[in-house]
Amino acid sequence: MAQSCIIKHFRDFAELTRREIELLRTLERDQRSYAAGETLRASGDPAAVFFTLTDGWACASRCLADGERQVMDVFLPGQVMGLREIGYDHALSDFVAITDIQACPFPKARLTEVFDSAPRLADLFMLTLARDQSILLERVVNLGRRSAEERVAHFLVEMKTRVAPDAPSFQLRMKQGVIGDALGLSAVHVSRTLRALSDRGLISKTGKTVRIDDLQALIEFSDFNPTYLQRNVRWARQSAAEGAEALAVNR
Amino acid sequence: MAQSCIIKHFRDFAELTRREIELLRTLERDQRSYAAGETLRASGDPAAVFFTLTDGWACASRCLADGERQVMDVFLPGQVMGLREIGYDHALSDFVAITDIQACPFPKARLTEVFDSAPRLADLFMLTLARDQSILLERVVNLGRRSAEERVAHFLVEMKTRVAPDAPSFQLRMKQGVIGDALGLSAVHVSRTLRALSDRGLISKTGKTVRIDDLQALIEFSDFNPTYLQRNVRWARQSAAEGAEALAVNR
DNA sequence: CGTGGGGTTGATTCTTATCAATTCGGGTGG
DNA sequence: CCACCCGAATTGATAAGAATCAACCCCACG
Structure with missing residues (x-):
């Protein structure tokens, strides 16, 4: 698998x-x-x-x-x-x-x-490249214009969406120092900020598992735009290939 | 033209x-x-x-x-x-x-x-996408882990490299507010920081034209890595095309 | 039981934002 | 040619946010 x-x-x-x-x-x-x-x-x-x-x-x-x-x-x-x-x-x-x-x-x-x-796989790789870039873009906004608390909130929503889109909680398998390095914060401040978010009742945390208590509030608070992670991103050119190579495989 | x-x-x-x-x-x-x-x-x-x-x-x-x-x-x-x-x-x-x-x-x-x-143009577009991503990457580092002064210095070197790689000075055709929005700083602080850089003797500035007085120092100070902007980035697949389509045009 | 790494908390310092006032410079109309 | 005007840039004073330093806790592991 x-x-x-x-x-x-x-x-x-x-x-x-x-x-x-x-x-x-x-x-x-x-x-x-x-x-x-x-x-x-x-x-x-x-x-x-x-x-x-x-x-x-x-x-x-x-x-x-x-x-x-x-x-x-x-x-x-x-x-x-x-x-x-x-x-x-x-x-x-x-x-x-x-x-x-x-x-x-x-x-x-x-x-x-x-x-x-x-050749169509080249197109698909291009799409993943474009998608990666969109994620990076979001990271730029995060780093440039959001407060520590918003950054961490945004990061949590992003990770939750990518790791466990449908579950209320997920494993955040990284040290706080690494989170800090991703968000441009010190490890100490990540700790404080997580606590602040849980004081607000937005998340709760036991060990490495994070539970999103109020997803909607977290999304609004962090100004999270779900579009950039959307799945099934598509592009015109696939249609051409679909006709030709008969053997489309379903999930 | x-x-x-x-x-x-x-x-x-x-x-x-x-x-x-x-x-x-x-x-x-x-x-x-x-x-x-x-x-x-x-x-x-x-x-x-x-x-x-x-x-x-x-x-x-x-x-x-x-x-x-x-x-x-x-x-x-x-x-x-x-x-x-x-x-x-x-x-x-x-x-x-x-x-x-x-x-x-x-x-x-x-x-x-x-x-x-x-089809080879698709490859080239993929390359530009990859290059854009590398620039974005540098921006992430800039925003996440550099001080205001380093950020501005880095930005100036990047722009100078892209706009006028061979000249000592160039036109920075943007308001300080826009620079701030790019670097995650306030317009006021951009102004201060530019002054600080010129006090250090690294740059001088008259109107919109910026003169890089000590490029080497500026590069070191801002931890600028010229690689990511390198021109003539290439990729194996071009060679295939070169053989086939005879009419390569030289600059 | 110790040991060590990660996490938490508090106190302090530094950086940058914000607010407010002033200057500069280019364009306009008299 | 000069007076005026406006947006941008500069400068100063203050405040907020995050880093840093240092101590301590917690827990997994030998």
Whole structure:
């Protein structure tokens, strides 16, 4: 099941033909384990491979000269890590395992092969790139113009939506220091802010599981716009392919 | 000359064949003028078109409930605005003219046609998307983990690199309020910070033209990594096309 | 039982926002 | 050519928000 991760993720964008599924599978052949905290690839390293994340949480981050760290992305299973470096020879960010993870490195060249055999998959990768960018965009707004409390609230709603869209609570599998690095806050202040949110009755927290007590209020408070995470994002060009390759597979 | 804008931009990524150039030209047919401050398209509007910017500066921004504004991108001539919304029906951000501009709206469908007639252009668009994402990434680091002075310094180096890579000074064609909105600072503090930088002897400023007095120091101070803006970013797949379509055009 | 890492809490400091007043500069009309 | 006007930039004073420093708690683990 871990093997089908990326496929499940891509189905958010379009139905896949049997052939496309086969091709995507080839990206997940070489599965490896990394321990929490381990760096898969550091910024500046040759960027010759991408990674498919099949289990656990990871992130993209950058360390600054003064030792500060900024987390740019939190990756969940099914996401491809490194796509944005497709045009660069060297990595622009570190990839670090947040929890223990399983990830599958695959060479850039393999992606090229895949694109050549199934051009529509190139479109789908483009869509994921666009979606990742939209998430990043939201992060920019978050960092630039929201208070600590709004930031944390927004982050919680985003994570809840991505991890457990239909459940009232979810596991936030990361240390508060990492949350701080993602939100541009100190670990201490993240702690305070979480408490403030729970004092307001918006969330409650036991260990790593966070319960959203009042989702609507949290959404309004953090000015969260659900659009940018919407699933089944689509694009005209898929229709062309749908006609041709008969074998559309349903979920 | 304004007509060749997007083409000049794409040549950063690869040589173009005559046919590809023709196709790109079709994206710049419908040129229009917008006055400084005008909104080309507001967030939430149907995202049925992209825009090619042929003259002047524009930006992507979002207004928050409390009236604050965050600028996510500054667009220069040659850039395509809206690519990241390719998978969405509605715009995620406002497009606003910073100066008086010339821009060419073109329907999403046209892009699809272009991709169908010249698949390699799809790859190039993917590359620009990846590059835009890298710029955005840098913005995240900027907002999350740098002081006001570092942010402004970083912004100045980025703009100088994009606008006038080889000259010592350049025109910063935007109000300080807009700079603040891009950097998550108040307009007042931008003013103070610019003064601080010039007190340090790193820059000097007369009207809208900024002179970088000590580029190296500014780069170090702001922890600027030139890689992410590198030109001639390339990707394996272009080589395939180079062989086939004989007519590569040189600059 | 100790040990150590993460989380919490309090006190203080620093950075940046906000508010308010003043200056600057470019464009307009007399 | 000058007086005026307006928006933008600057400067100062004050306040709010978050970082930092330091102590302590909690709990999982040996």
